[in-house]
Amino acid sequence: MAPDAALLVAVANGDASAARVLIERLAPRLLSHATRVLSDRAEAEDVVQETLVRLWKVAPEWRQGEAKVSTWCFRVLVNLCTDKLRARKPTVDIDAIAEPAADLQSVVEQMTDTARRDALNGALATLPERQRHAVVLRHIEERSNPEIAEIMDIGVEAVESLVARGKRALGAALRGKRAELGYDDDQ
Amino acid sequence: MMMTNDAKDDLALEALFEGARSDALGLSPDFMARLEADADAVISKQTTPMAVTTTISLWARIAAAMVPLAGLAAATLAGVWIGFHVPSSDFADGLAFGDSADFDVSAFLPAVALSGFSDLEVDG
Numbered sequence: 393m394a395p396d397a398a399l400l401v402a403v404a405n406g407d408a409s410a411a412r413v414l415i416e417r418l419a420p421r422l423l424s425h426a427t428r429v430l431s432d433r434a435e436a437e438d439v440v441q442e443t444l445v446r447l448w449k450v451a452p453e454w455r456q457g458e459a460k461v462s463t464w465c466f467r468v469l470v471n472l473c474t475d476k477l478r479a480r481k482p483t484v485d486i487d488a489i490a491e492p493a494a495d496l497q498s499v500v501e502q503m504t505d506t507a508r509r510d511a512l513n514g515a516l517a518t519l520p521e522r523q524r525h526a527v528v529l530r531h532i533e534e535r536s537n538p539e540i541a542e543i544m545d546i547g548v549e550a551v552e553s554l555v556a557r558g559k560r561a562l563g564a565a566l567r568g569k570r571a572e573l574g575y576d577d578d579q
Numbered sequence: 580m581m582m583t584n585d586a587k588d589d590l591a592l593e594a595l596f597e598g599a600r601s602d603a604l605g606l607s608p609d610f611m612a613r614l615e616a617d618a619d620a621v622i623s624k625q626t627t628p629m630a631v632t633t634t635i636s637l638w639a640r641i642a643a644a645m646v647p648l649a650g651l652a653a654a655t656l657a658g659v660w661i662g663f664h665v666p667s668s669d670f671a672d673g674l675a676f677g678d679s680a681d682f683d684v685s686a687f688l689p690a691v692a693l694s695g696f697s698d699l700e701v702d703g
Binding site: 403404406407408411412415419420423424427428437440441444445448449451452508509511512531532534559562563564566567 | 587588589591592593594595596598599600602604605606610611613614615617618619621622623625626
């Protein structure tokens, strides 16, 4: 299987079939992340589309070995998601929301008949933006902390802190809902 | 042994994450078609200007090659011009001073440095 970077070189040389392979590899993961973070499929598709257009444009100047193609794409995607979220709430600094546990609890309280996926997505949606990115990248996309640091342009310690705080907030929100969600004390 | 709340939270969260990981989102045919159309458009746009760039750089290379050739041509013309314009006899005489009588080197040295070389003479 050709590495992503080799396919990108082929794209730069005008090979559209290489672009299709990259789309099949990258788009589902990018769309999954964007959908979880934005909680809006249409907006998620828009940011994935823009991310890939930027990838094709940067292909001729791509420097081999400087960054992984998927890492670069996630970095662009995270920034575009941030733009979308801030456009929704232009007067609110999302990162300044100190303690989301109470809101999480209320969200989960209202989800009497929701599926596990919806409970998680609903809880994730109330996390501060950067915690949400970090938790999804770490625990759903299964990216390493150094890679998340590169994607989010922060230090590894900051990633660890964001993930820990995000998990703690999710856990607090979902505590007491384990039985409702299908996880009881015996598990 | 009873589990702590944190351990229970971790267990519940890990199960939720596990479910989310296996819950891959598929691309709709419409969305896939949009992505492919974008790729085709950008790739075709990038390959067309590349050809223009190649043409321009070819002319630039030709122009760059002309610079040393122009210098060579100028030097050649200068040589031809000098060859056809014989110097006057006065000019030649002015250069030919060494075949005459003796002359004192001290004439060309500063006065302070003359003490140790006052007897030095050079024969022509």
